[in-house]
Amino acid sequence: MSDKARVVIEAKNLDISFKMPTGNVHALRGVNFTLRENEVLALVGESGCGKSITAKTIMGILPENGIINSGEVIFNDGKESIDLLTKKTSWRRKNINGSKISMIFQDPMTSLNPTMTIGSQLITSIRNHEEVSKKEAYSRSLELLYEVGITDPARTMEQYPHQLSGGMRQRIVIAIALSCNPKVIICDEPTTALDVTIQNRILELIQKIQRTRGISVIFITHNLGVVAKIADYVGVMYAGKIIEYGNIFDIFFDPKHPYTWGLLSAVPDVSDEKGDLYSIPGTPPNLAQEIVGDAFAPRNPYALEIDFKAEPPMFKVSNTHYVASWLMDERAPKAEMPETLKERIAQMKKEGLFYVESEE
Numbered sequence: 001m002s003d004k005a006r007v008v009i010e011a012k013n014l015d016i017s018f019k020m021p022t023g024n025v026h027a028l029r030g031v032n033f034t035l036r037e038n039e040v041l042a043l044v045g046e047s048g049c050g051k052s053i054t055a056k057t058i059m060g061i062l063p064e065n066g067i068i069n070s071g072e073v074i075f076n077d078g079k080e081s082i083d084l085l086t087k088k089t090s091w092r093r094k095n096i097n098g099s100k101i102s103m104i105f106q107d108p109m110t111s112l113n114p115t116m117t118i119g120s121q122l123i124t125s126i127r128n129h130e131e132v133s134k135k136e137a138y139s140r141s142l143e144l145l146y147e148v149g150i151t152d153p154a155r156t157m158e159q160y161p162h163q164l165s166g167g168m169r170q171r172i173v174i175a176i177a178l179s180c181n182p183k184v185i186i187c188d189e190p191t192t193a194l195d196v197t198i199q200n201r202i203l204e205l206i207q208k209i210q211r212t213r214g215i216s217v218i219f220i221t222h223n224l225g226v227v228a229k230i231a232d233y234v235g236v237m238y239a240g241k242i243i244e245y246g247n248i249f250d251i252f253f254d255p256k257h258p259y260t261w262g263l264l265s266a267v268p269d270v271s272d273e274k275g276d277l278y279s280i281p282g283t284p285p286n287l288a289q290e291i292v293g294d295a296f297a298p299r300n301p302y303a304l305e306i307d308f309k310a311e312p313p314m315f316k317v318s319n320t321h322y323v324a325s326w327l328m329d330e331r332a333p334k335a336e337m338p339e340t341l342k343e344r345i346a347q348m349k350k351e352g353l354f355y356v357e358s359e360e
Contacts, residue, residue: 005038006037006076007035008036008037008184009073009074009076009101009184009218010033010072011032011054011072012032012072012074013031013071014030014071015031015068015070016028016050016053016067016068017066018063018067019067022288023288024288027050027240028053028071028240028241030240038210038216039216040216040231040233041217041235042219043055043220043221043237044221044224044236048284048287049237049238049239049284050237051188051237058101059097059101060087060092060096060097071085072085075184098125098179098182099130099182102184103177103185103186104170104173106188106190106192107193108161108166108170111176112173113161114161115160117159118156119138121172122137122141122144122157123141126141126180130180138157140179141175141179142154145175148171148172148174148205148209149201150175167198170191170202171205174202183216184215184217184218185206185217190206203230207229207230217230219231224264225267232248233245234250236257236259236260239285239287239295243257243260243325244322244323245314246321250317250318250320250321252264252345255337255341256321256323256327257324258300258327258335259299261338261341264341265341265344266278278340292309293306293310293311294307294311294312294325294326295311302335304326304327304332304333312324312326312329315328
C-alpha cells in the first residue's frame with residue numbers, strides 16, 4: 001500500500017447519466033479515485049450506488065442510453081497514459097479490454113458462451129489479442145486452468161459451461177480474464193452467486209493471483225467481510241459518489257462518515273447474543289431527481305442544517321483518508337460514532353481482523 005507506487009488508473013470527476021423515458025437518471029455524480037500498481041481497491045455501498053456503473057465506464061461497456069457528462073479515466077500501463085473516455089468502443093475492445101484491463105462478472109454463465117467448449121473460449125480469447133498458434137494457445141490454456149485450481153485441465157478443455165459447477169465456471173472466467181496478462185482486473189461481485197465455502201475459495205484464488213502476478217484489482221462488493229479480507233484501499237459509495245475513501249485501517253478502525261458507521265454497524269455479529277441486526281433508516285435518494293445538499297442527509301441522524309443546502313466537499317483527515325461530510329468541517333459540532341460500533345471496532349482489533357500493521 002505504497003503511495004509511491006505507479007498509478008495505473010485514475011478516475012477524475014466521472015459524471016454519468018442514463019436517458020430514460022421519464023427523464024435522465026444521474027447515476028454517477030463526480031467519482032474520483034486512484035488505483036496503484038499491485039493494489040486492491042474495493043468499492044462498497046448499497047445496491048444502486050454506482051459501483052457497477054463505475055466499472056462499466058472504465059471498461060467502455062455502458063448501455064446505449066448511457067451519457068458521459070464529464071470525466072476522465074486515465075490508464076497508465078507503464079509505457080503511456082491514455083484517457084480511455086476519449087477512445088472509441090471498438091478501439092478499446094481491440095487494444096484495452098481483455099489484454100490490459102479484464103473484468104470478472106457476478107454470474108459466470110453470462111460471461112461464458114454456452115455453445116462453445118471451455119478450451120475453444122480460452123484459445124479464442126488468447127488469439128484475439130496475440131498472434132500465436134493454436135497449439136501454443138492450447139498449451140497456455142492448460143497452464144491457466146491449472147493456475148486457477150482446476151486439477152484436470154485437459155478434460156475441462158473439452159467440456160461446456162453447463163457441465164461445470166458454479167465455482168468451476170467462475171474459475172474458468174478468471175482464467176479467461178488472465179489469459180492475456182492484463183495489468184488490471186475488475187471484479188464485479190464475483191462471489192455473490194456462490195455458496196459461502198466456494199466464495200472463500202474464489203477469494204483466496206483472486207488474492208493468490210493478485211499477489212503472484214502483481215495485478216491491480218478493483219473489487220466491487222456490498223460485503224464488508226470480503227472487503228476486510230481482500231482490500232488495501234476502500235471507496236465507500238453513496239448515491240453516485242465516493243463519500244469516504246481510505247486504506248483498510250482508516251475505514252474499519254477509524255471511520256468518519258455516518259453512512260460508513262451505518263454500513264459497519266449493519267454487518268452481522270456472531271458474538272452478539274441478542275441477535276440484534278442494525279439497519280440504516282430510510283432509503284437511498286431517487287437519482288432521477290435533483291439532489292440538493294448532502295444526498296445522505298435525510299437518513300443521517302447527525303445531519304446539520306447545511307447538509308440540506310450544500311453538498312459537502314472532500315475533507316482531508318490524513319494522507320490516506322478523505323471524507324465528504326460537513327461533520328469534518330472545523331466549525332461543525334463533534335459527532336461521536338455509536339458506542340456499539342466503538343465496541344465492535346475494539347473487538348475487531350482485539351481479534352486481529354487484519355494480519356499486517358497499519359502504515360500510520
